[in-house]
Amino acid sequence: MTQILVEELTASSAEIRLADRRFSKEVGDIGNLSGRKVVAAVGLLGRVLRMSRHADCAIFFVTNRPASFLVDCVISLVLRAKRIPTLGYVHALGYERLARRGRVWRQLVRIHFSCASTVVCLSPRLAHDVAPFVRKEARIETVPNTILDVDDIPARSSCHGVVTYFSNFIPEKGIADFIALSRSISDIRFVAAGSPVDEEQLGQLRRDSPPNLEIVGQALGRDKRDLWSKTSILVFPSRYEFEAQPLTIIEALSKGIPVIAYDVGGVGDLVDDGTNGYLLPEGDVAGMKRAIEGLINNSDELARLGAGARNTFIDNHSRSAFRNAWIKLLGDYA
Numbered sequence: 001m002t003q004i005l006v007e008e009l010t011a012s013s014a015e016i017r018l019a020d021r022r023f024s025k026e027v028g029d030i031g032n033l034s035g036r037k038v039v040a041a042v043g044l045l046g047r048v049l050r051m052s053r054h055a056d057c058a059i060f061f062v063t064n065r066p067a068s069f070l071v072d073c074v075i076s077l078v079l080r081a082k083r084i085p086t087l088g089y090v091h092a093l094g095y096e097r098l099a100r101r102g103r104v105w106r107q108l109v110r111i112h113f114s115c116a117s118t119v120v121c122l123s124p125r126l127a128h129d130v131a132p133f134v135r136k137e138a139r140i141e142t143v144p145n146t147i148l149d150v151d152d153i154p155a156r157s158s159c160h161g162v163v164t165y166f167s168n169f170i171p172e173k174g175i176a177d178f179i180a181l182s183r184s185i186s187d188i189r190f191v192a193a194g195s196p197v198d199e200e201q202l203g204q205l206r207r208d209s210p211p212n213l214e215i216v217g218q219a220l221g222r223d224k225r226d227l228w229s230k231t232s233i234l235v236f237p238s239r240y241e242f243e244a245q246p247l248t249i250i251e252a253l254s255k256g257i258p259v260i261a262y263d264v265g266g267v268g269d270l271v272d273d274g275t276n277g278y279l280l281p282e283g284d285v286a287g288m289k290r291a292i293e294g295l296i297n298n299s300d301e302l303a304r305l306g307a308g309a310r311n312t313f314i315d316n317h318s319r320s321a322f323r324n325a326w327i328k329l330l331g332d333y334a
Helices: 002-011 035-049 066-081 095-099 103-114 124-133 175-184 199-208 221-230 247-254 285-296 299-317 319-330
Strands: 058-062 086-090 118-121 139-142 162-166 189-193 213-217 231-236 259-262 277-280
Touching: 002 319, 058 066, 066 086, 066 103, 086 124, 095 103, 095 124, 103 124, 118 124, 124 139, 162 175, 162 221, 162 247, 175 189, 175 199, 175 213, 175 285, 189 221, 199 213, 221 231, 231 247, 231 285, 247 259, 247 299, 259 285, 277 285, 277 299, 285 299, 299 319
Parallel strands: 058 086, 086 118, 118 139, 162 189, 162 231, 189 213, 231 259, 259 277
Antiparallel strands: none
């Protein structure tokens, strides 16, 4: 999302200086403290200190993992001390839960969001999560996610009938539920693509998979495009309670692919039940099975939901919608 935002703002002739804050290089690194991350945090603080106080504004990507959030608090206080208007860009749920860790954490969350003149969220569910901590004079705006590459809708034939999983292979993303689904519907082809924790996990998943499930691991470039072109349904069985706006769902919507997902986190702000897919209670594997079987054998319903998916993307998540929302938002700071 950093790359997309920079591209769109640069195209609008805005002057951009990027202080990259990515600390994790691999899936297994997320949430783990390391010396490299400490050095990266110190470097990030140094870059922020060198920012000119004459900047129109700073767009701040807010995180909610405790260690990263402490870094956020320091940087937001520095920006406030430098009198730089700050837009807090929220990409995750979990701030109410972070505040429940104790009185000190609640105060830190309040202090952090009090530094922002505007808080930008991806969807209404994320806005509700931060609203109790945003000062009354500040605004809360919603700018839905977009995606990096927008291809034309691929040619798709009902004979493909591929049910696809596109996500990391960590437990909370629901890979185990997807495997269970593939075992329960033996006459449908399933494909799971995503980044494994490590090669050992990838090998184990392949050994445990039924014959109708292909575990391809990470799919990039042409491999990814080919898989999307064969996909009839995206299944997103994530159980992660802080799921925000998964880009894989937006990619599916952009290609006119219906989505069947659990109603967790902010997923319900993307998947409109009966319009662009089906939304089910968390852990309802049996319900997912019924939804897949009913949809894969009903070309008319598949086409209707596919059209709904494409319309959802154009209206809410296209690059033009994203660009126009940010240009309008930043016009107040120019």
